[in-house]
Amino acid sequence: MKHALIFAAGVGERMRPLTEHTPKPLLPAGGKPLIVWHLEKLAAAGVHYVVINTSHLAEQFPDSLGDGSRWGLRIRYAYEGVSPLETGGGMLNALPLLGHDPFIAISGDIWCDADFASLPAEPAGLAHLLLVDNPPHHPHGDFRLDTQGRLHDSGSPKLTFSGIGVFRPELLADWQAVVGATADGAGTPPRFKLVDLLRAAMATGAIHGSQHRGAWTDVGTPERLHALDAQLSGAP
Numbered sequence: 001m002k003h004a005l006i007f008a009a010g011v012g013e014r015m016r017p018l019t020e021h022t023p024k025p026l027l028p029a030g031g032k033p034l035i036v037w038h039l040e041k042l043a044a045a046g047v048h049y050v051v052i053n054t055s056h057l058a059e060q061f062p063d064s065l066g067d068g069s070r071w072g073l074r075i076r077y078a079y080e081g082v083s084p085l086e087t088g089g090g091m092l093n094a095l096p097l098l099g100h101d102p103f104i105a106i107s108g109d110i111w112c113d114a115d116f117a118s119l120p121a122e123p124a125g126l127a128h129l130l131l132v133d134n135p136p137h138h139p140h141g142d143f144r145l146d147t148q149g150r151l152h153d154s155g156s157p158k159l160t161f162s163g164i165g166v167f168r169p170e171l172l173a174d175w176q177a178v179v180g181a182t183a184d185g186a187g188t189p190p191r192f193k194l195v196d197l198l199r200a201a202m203a204t205g206a207i208h209g210s211q212h213r214g215a216w217t218d219v220g221t222p223e224r225l226h227a228l229d230a231q232l233s234g235a236p
Contacts, residue, residue: 030232
């Protein structure tokens with residue numbers, strides 16, 4: 001895979017006051033912004049082209065990251081407007097910049113030691129999601145992974161979606177059939193969650209996944225950011 005998308009448009013309500021003046025993906029951990037960890041790992045995995053969705057304090061991303069050349073990447077920015085479009089609307093907004101092949105998509109507010117090169121370049125279905133063990137703040141998980149590698153919205157035990165996956169653009173081809181009747185989905189541009197499309201595709205066996213057993217952090221609160229910073233900095 002040569003293309004990737006990083007979701008970086010969110011306001012980061014739970015991270016206030018840290019996100020009042022800095023977008024959450026630009027908050028530092030281990031001496032560098034969270035999003036830079038992603039950019040370095042994408043470059044190491046052979047990705048050349050990265051689209052970053054932006055909204056909240058959008059101007060800070062090009063100011064901080066530039067055109068990506070320092071990592072051997074080409075970065076393009078997909079501005080969503082003053083209000084973020086959620087993950088589904090954000091991915092739809094970025095598709096014209098991503099091309100027709102499968103691409104990696106990553107939440108900008110996580111940290112993970114997974115090797116992006118190990119993700120399938122051609123997912124068996126419409127998407128391949130990387131799952132992790134359920135963290136204490138999300139004990140019930142998101143999806144069940146069966147022995148054939150397919151994901152299900154029902155049943156147990158469930159694992160947690162890491163915020164990392166490989167997606168085919170075709171996943172969004174019929175987005176209106178799933179969310180188009182809602183007020184947000186009918187907007188221009190539309191605002192909807194990607195999970196609604198994933199659940200609809202799971203019902204047909206079109207979403208696959210695998211489990212990552214290494215380190216992963218959902219940096220959703222200042223306390224978790226502090227803990228991650230201490231971990232990456234080697235602090236006691």
